Amino acid sequence: MLMKDKIVIITGGASxxxxxxxTAGRMAAEGARVAILDLNVQEAQxxxxxxxxxxxxxxxxxxxxxxxxxxxxxILDDMGTIDVLVNNAGVSQSHRIMxxxxxxxxxxxxxxxxxxxxxxxxxxxxxxSRRYGSIVCIGSVAAQRGGGILGGPHYTAAKGAVQAMAKALARELGLDGIRVNAIAPGLCDTALLFGKLDEAGKRRVAESTVLGRVAVPADIANACLYLGSDMSSYVTGIILDVNGGLHIH
Ligand SMILES: NC(=O)c1ccc[n+]([C@@H]2O[C@H](COP(=O)([O-])OP(=O)(O)OC[C@H]3O[C@@H](n4cnc5c(N)ncnc54)[C@H](O)[C@@H]3O)[C@@H](O)[C@H]2O)c1
Structure with a gap:
């Protein structure tokens, strides 16, 4: 059990x-107790x-x-400690600049x-205060390839900023025992795609990956588990590409 007795916070976890x-389910399956944060309390609960x-x-x-x-x-009152924070909440828009x-x-x-x-x-x-923690930030392949799939310039910039912030935080917090990393997912089949990409569009993106498919949420959740857990105890300041070879650099 990789996350036994660990307390994990996941923002935007209710969808x-x-x-x-x-990610909440994956962490829980490894023994974590999870706090799901989202806009609507009923949905989060x-x-x-x-x-x-x-x-x-x-x-x-x-x-x-x-x-x-x-x-x-x-959460500290209710659950006692916090070991892992996953900064996952995000809104995607594909609008062009104008x-x-x-x-x-x-x-x-x-x-x-x-x-x-x-x-x-x-x-x-x-x-x-505990000299322990792992923070995982969700960026996007959009930041690396300049959007072009789902994200407009503002979304691309937001994800680039998240990835840059993760590196700066890693540098600042390492001696406090806190690791900070980011994940740059490729296209992942979630509600984020609703109204933005139809099945034909998904197929087109799948064909441009090396693995021939778009991601499913479990692909990204596994990466979060790795970076959140002590499996990655000597890893900080990275942007982990989880994109099926959509972007190789
Ligand atoms: N799906 C993809 O292809 C893809 C690719 C790269 C990165 N991402 C990133 O992954 C993360 C999760 O996206 P997803 O695809 O699971 O989408 P999703 O829309 O299913 O989930 C996003 C969640 O964030 C919540 N949220 C939005 N604004 C919030 C706020 N201000 N405070 C708290 N919660 C808020 C939403 O209510 C929702 O539950 C996002 O940051 C997204 O940008 C997604």
């Missing part, structure tokens, strides 16, 4: 078809209950710093970049 929910009775769901809009601080303090608005920009940037910043700031004092 039943999503990467966060799959329902997702947690689906995984098992010891897991919990919380309302948390990661764009709001005060809310992030409150939720972390509540089709997106200032509100689109704020939503996409704030969900991924400010959210990662807020949540990391909320957990670091506790992780520092």
């Amino acid at each position: 039943p078809l999503g990467i966060g929910f799959a 329902k997702a947690a209950a689906q995984i098992g009775a010891v897991h919990r769901g919380y309302a948390c809009d990661v764009r709001n710093e005060a809310v992030c601080q409150e939720v972390i303090s509540q 089709d997106s608005t200032r509100d689109d920009y704020d939503l996409v940037m704030d969900s991924s970049v400010r959210g990662t910043y807020n949540m990391t700031r909320a957990v670091v004092p506790h992780m520092r």
Whole structure:
């Protein structure tokens, strides 16, 4: 059991078809107790209950710093410690530069970049005090290839910022015993694709991967498990490509 007695927080974990929910299930299967954070408390609690009775769901809009601080303090009261944070919450938009608005920009940037910043700031004092922690941030292959599949320029920039922030955090927090890494998933079959990519579009992307398929959430969840667990105890500051060879560099 790779995650026995570990407490794991996953933001954006309530979407039943999503990467966060799959990661929660994978971590739980390895013995973790999981806190699922998402915009809607009922959905977060329902997702947690689906995984098992010891897991919990919380309302948390990661764009709001005060809310992030409150939720972390509540989780510490409820669950005792925090070992792993997965910064997964994100909103994707494919609008081109002249089709997106200032509100689109704020939503996409704030969900991924400010959210990662807020949540990391909320957990670091506790992780520092225990000299232990792993933070996993979800970036995207979009940041590496300049979008071109799902993400418009603002989404691509948001994911690039998350990946750069993960490296800077790794540098800053290493001597505190906190590892920080990012994952750059390729196209993954989740609700994020609804209304943006039809079956023919998915097939086209699948054909441009080396492995001949798009990712399923379990592919990304396994990478989160590796980076969250002590299996990766000497790994920090990396961007782990999980893209089926969609982008090899
Ligand atoms: N699906 C892909 O192809 C793909 C590829 C690369 C990266 N990603 C990234 O993976 C992550 C998970 O995406 P997914 O594909 O599972 O999508 P999803 O839409 O299924 O899940 C995203 C979750 O984040 C939640 N969320 C959105 N804004 C939030 C906020 N402000 N606070 C808290 N929760 C919030 C949503 O409610 C949802 O449950 C995202 O960061 C996404 O950008 C996805």
